[in-house]
Each structure stands twice: as C-alpha cells, then as structure tokens.
Amino acid sequence: MSLSALAASCPTWAEFRFIDAREAAVDLVAVRTSKTFTRLFELRLLHLGDSVTVSEREIGGTLPACCPERHINPDGSFCTGLRAGEGITAETAPAWWDKLHAFALCQETAAETGFWPSEAQLSHGYAGEVELAAENAADQLGLRAIYREAVAFDTGLIASGLNKIDAKTGKLRNGRSACVCGRTDRRGRILLRRDCHRVGLGCPIALEHQRRVMVARYWRGLRGQVICCGTMRECPLRETSDGAGSATAAQGKTT
Ligand SMILES: [Zn+2]
Ligand SMILES: [Zn+2]
Ligand SMILES: [Zn+2]
Structure with missing residues (x-):
C-alpha cells in the first residue's frame, strides 16, 4: 500500500517502476537551486513491515556506501528524516517525495563542499x-x-x-x-x-x-563499526587519526 501511494504521487523529477509488490526502482534527477541538474540517482525502494526504505540500487555506486554525516546508514539505506519511511499513506506520500528531493540536493552540496547543509541538519538517530x-x-x-x-x-x-x-x-x-x-x-x-x-x-x-x-552515544556506537568514507570535511569517525590521537598524546605528557 505504501509503495502504491508513492507510485501514485511520483513527481516529474522521478520515475517509478514496480519490481514486485514489495520492491520498486526509482530513477531520480532533480533540479538544483542553481537551475542545474543533480546526478542521476538509481534507487531501490523496499517495503518491509510498515516501513519503506530507500537506498541506491548499487550501494556505494554514486554516493558513499555509508556515511552518518551524509545520512546514509550502515546498510546503505538513506535517512531522509525522522521516521520518514513509516506508515506512508496517500496523504503522507507527497511529503516523502519532498524529503527525498531535499536529500538528493543535500547530497550534491555535500559532494561538492564536504559539508551537509546546516539548515537541513537534524541530530542523528533518536x-x-x-x-x-x-x-x-x-x-x-x-x-x-x-x-x-x-x-x-x-x-x-x-x-x-x-x-x-x-x-x-x-x-x-x-x-x-x-x-x-x-x-x-x-x-x-x-x-x-x-x-x-x-x-x-x-x-x-x-x-x-x-x-x-x-x-555522543550515537557516535560511540558507530566507532569501530563503520569506516569514515572520507568525503566530508568534519567527521567524528575520522578523529582517531589526528584529533583524538593528538589529544591523548598531549594528555600522556602531563601525567
Ligand atoms: Zn562519510
Ligand atoms: Zn528551564
Ligand atoms: Zn567520515
């Protein structure tokens, strides 16, 4: 039902194809504020339980396979907003597309600048x-x-x-x-x-x-589980090499 609702409200900048009752393919090219196009994103939608997840069809193809800073989960699925994929209906489907659209634009900004747009920032996880x-x-x-x-x-x-x-x-x-x-x-x-x-x-x-x-707990949970993709200018997962390492070294001297 959620996938049908998404199919019915698919906007002009995306193409929606059912693979089967629980899976769909979406090809997306959005127009940026600069009036240029985003890259082509080839996505897979999966309806599991009451929730629709979205990821690249080839995880790591165009975007990093995982990057918490870019709201890409360890399994490659996108975090397009808090509980964005849950219980999608005909009423809420357009909002889901809006979030996906914003996500695609943010990915292009992140790819170019190494920063996630701060106005789109929401804390990770719960x-x-x-x-x-x-x-x-x-x-x-x-x-x-x-x-x-x-x-x-x-x-x-x-x-x-x-x-x-x-x-x-x-x-x-x-x-x-x-x-x-x-x-x-x-x-x-x-x-x-x-x-x-x-x-x-x-x-x-x-x-x-x-x-x-x-x-802080969110990042602690990811450390050692997830490798930094290296595309972002500031990433808490990267600090083991320089930041935290030097801090520990400095502390070591004083004791
Ligand atoms: Zn990253
Ligand atoms: Zn108070
Ligand atoms: Zn990183």
Whole structure:
C-alpha cells in the first residue's frame, strides 16, 4: 500500500517502476537551486513491515556506501528524516517525495563542499526526536533562534546554561534557584530549576543536554563499526587519526 501511494504521487523529477509488490526502482534527477541538474540517482525502494526504505540500487555506486554525516546508514539505506519511511499513506506520500528531493540536493552540496547543509541538519538517530522536543520547548519561550544557535554554534543563553547541568542527573544544579531559561508559570513567576524540566514541554536547557548525550552515544556506537568514507570535511569517525590521537598524546605528557 505504501509503495502504491508513492507510485501514485511520483513527481516529474522521478520515475517509478514496480519490481514486485514489495520492491520498486526509482530513477531520480532533480533540479538544483542553481537551475542545474543533480546526478542521476538509481534507487531501490523496499517495503518491509510498515516501513519503506530507500537506498541506491548499487550501494556505494554514486554516493558513499555509508556515511552518518551524509545520512546514509550502515546498510546503505538513506535517512531522509525522522521516521520518514513509516506508515506512508496517500496523504503522507507527497511529503516523502519532498524529503527525498531535499536529500538528493543535500547530497550534491555535500559532494561538492564536504559539508551537509546546516539548515537541513537534524541530530542523528533518536536524538532527532529530542532535538524537536527541545526546539518546541524553546519556541514556547520565544527562544527558538537561541536554541538553533546552541545547536549550530554552541553559543548563547541555552548553550551557556549547559554548564550548570549536573552530568550525573542531567538536570540543572541548585534546584531551588530560578531556571536559566527564564520560563515562568501562569502568574509570571520564574520556574525553579528543579521544576522547569518536568512541567509542560520541559526545559530547553535540560533537553539540549539530553540531545548532546544521545549524539555522543550515537557516535560511540558507530566507532569501530563503520569506516569514515572520507568525503566530508568534519567527521567524528575520522578523529582517531589526528584529533583524538593528538589529544591523548598531549594528555600522556602531563601525567
Ligand atoms: Zn562519510
Ligand atoms: Zn528551564
Ligand atoms: Zn567520515
């Protein structure tokens, strides 16, 4: 059903062919903002369980076989967005195509510049859900831009508030003082730190801390499992050769 919904809403920049009830081939060439074409992407769609996965028909053919920074999973499937492939219906199929389109454009930018476009960035894995929760919580406080700043540049009120988090509990220290995010109750009183994270949408500072813990865990899980594809300028999987290696060496000298 999901594949039929995708077939029915296939846009002009893609060609959809059923292979069998659970598999389809898609050929895609999209127009970039510069009005030039992307490369041809020859894709395979697989409907497994309630979810449609998409990968290159020849994994590693045009794109890296795996690159977390480019949102290509270890099995070669694409991460086009949080739960993008789940439960696709006639209503949600056009959004799936939109995400695939954005993914193709981002791949071309990544291939040329070595960076994933930052506006399309969402934290890896389930950290993406926490990121959305934090963004919503920040938005309610009028801190949406400040939150994006914390994620992208590690500066601003939310980023500096992270210093006040107790790493053991994941909560802000000094629970009886006013929360740094400035959230107030209905009467306009600033919430206490010990309350802020468990009321309403939660405290964006506590959520941002949680997101960072999850992102770090995500990369730890991949280290040793996945080899860096070498196409990106900044990749946490590459730091064993220079970054972390030299840091350990420096530490070794002081002890
Ligand atoms: Zn890579
Ligand atoms: Zn707060
Ligand atoms: Zn890499």
